[in-house]
Amino acid sequence: MRRALPLLTLVTLALAPTAPAFAHAHVVSSTPAANAAIAPPKQISVTFSEKLVPAFSKIDVAMVGMNMHVPVKTSVSADGKTLIAVPQGGFMKGSYVINWNAASADGHKTKGAIPFKIK
Secondary structure (H helix, E strand, C coil): CCHHHHHHHHHHHHHCCCCCCCCCCCEEEECCCCEEEEECCCCCEECCCEEEHHHCCCEEECCCCCHHHHHEEEEEECCCEEEEEEEECCCCCCCEEEEEEEEEECCCCEHHHHEEEEE
């Protein structure tokens, strides 16, 4: 009986359903799109494949090659998958980058950058 218990435990563990694997949130779309040349936006958004944790997800907008950041007010959409940034300052003509940080509900953090230009 003593030998059967470890074997039974191994068989039970092998047949037990496993927990689903979680993936990192990745960008599905953005406005402006990567490398777009646009007029100054009234809103910037980055949509992800998973729900985000608002406290650990944000957007920063910076002018490339300058030490200039456009202040933005960041929020998360009602469905929890889109970061929305409303610029609180103006844009000059030039190249910008949307730097985003996102934390998904599984605790994984990701970050990235989306370049765009103001014409």
